[in-house]
Amino acid sequence: MQRWIAAIGAALSLMACASTNTPGTDGVYDPLEGWNRGVYGFNNVVDGAVLAPAAHGYRAVTNEPIRDGVSNVLSNLRQPVVFANTVLQGKPGAALGTVGRFLINTTFGIGGVFDIATPSGLPEHKEDFGQTLGVWGVDEGAYLMLPLFGPSNVRDAFGLGVDTALDPLTWAKFDGDTEVRIGRQVVGAVTVREELIEQIETLRDQPEPYIALRRNYTQQRQAAIRDGELDDDPFANLPEFDDYDFDDENEE
Numbered sequence: 001m002q003r004w005i006a007a008i009g010a011a012l013s014l015m016a017c018a019s020t021n022t023p024g025t026d027g028v029y030d031p032l033e034g035w036n037r038g039v040y041g042f043n044n045v046v047d048g049a050v051l052a053p054a055a056h057g058y059r060a061v062t063n064e065p066i067r068d069g070v071s072n073v074l075s076n077l078r079q080p081v082v083f084a085n086t087v088l089q090g091k092p093g094a095a096l097g098t099v100g101r102f103l104i105n106t107t108f109g110i111g112g113v114f115d116i117a118t119p120s121g122l123p124e125h126k127e128d129f130g131q132t133l134g135v136w137g138v139d140e141g142a143y144l145m146l147p148l149f150g151p152s153n154v155r156d157a158f159g160l161g162v163d164t165a166l167d168p169l170t171w172a173k174f175d176g177d178t179e180v181r182i183g184r185q186v187v188g189a190v191t192v193r194e195e196l197i198e199q200i201e202t203l204r205d206q207p208e209p210y211i212a213l214r215r216n217y218t219q220q221r222q223a224a225i226r227d228g229e230l231d232d233d234p235f236a237n238l239p240e241f242d243d244y245d246f247d248d249e250n251e252e
Contacts, residue, residue: 076112
């Protein structure tokens with residue numbers, strides 16, 4: 001796994017270095033825009049055919065407390081990865097808080113279904129290895145649109161692989177382990193998509209959704225590295241388009 005992560009990271013770095021370091025009109029370095037727009041279109045097709053209907057159906061057949069419980073469990077399962085990254089970022093307070101949060105929610109919160117830790121003064125931290133690399137001073141590199149995963153960049157794509165390696169569930173061996181891992185990914189994808197129904201609709205109302213998503217993702221990741229927390233609304237502060245000359249953009 002680690003060799004695969006290193007190989008992917010090296011390949012992506014070479015792709016980024018092979019292009020001129022010229023940012024787009026929104027200030028985002030996107031030398032692979034043609035490829036990225038193609039993947040963006042593919043992701044939209046998959047979303048329209050699978051994820052969006054599943055997300056709307058999930059919202060229709062569940063109430064908010066149930067959805068909150070599912071989201072809490074998924075968040076709780078991620079705490080070991082968050083803990084590792086708080087340690088790597090040199091944040092001992094956040095690391096201890098993450099351990100306390102995991103223990104309290106796993107026990108008193110019945111496996112993480114109920115978030116007991118937040119009202120107890122242990123807020124959730126959202127750290128990943130892409131942020132860790134940013135804290136270490138690693139440049140984000142070229143913007144990337146990943147199939148199924150969505151917006152990213154060279155640094156965050158590599159970080160995604162490392163986070164997978166840091167996740168204990170990746171290496172756990174038990175009866176039905178493969179089914180559990182797949183189920184977690186599927187439930188996680190539907191849960192996130194349901195939480196973003198309104199934001200994605202807002203994004204698609206923009207004159208140029210691809211550019212809006214590209215710029216907003218980059219701003220959100222930069223903010224996450226500065227303060228260690230992602231904005232609750234990843235589509236807040238969508239860019240203004242009055243100053244953009246779309247004739248200069250590379251369209252498919």
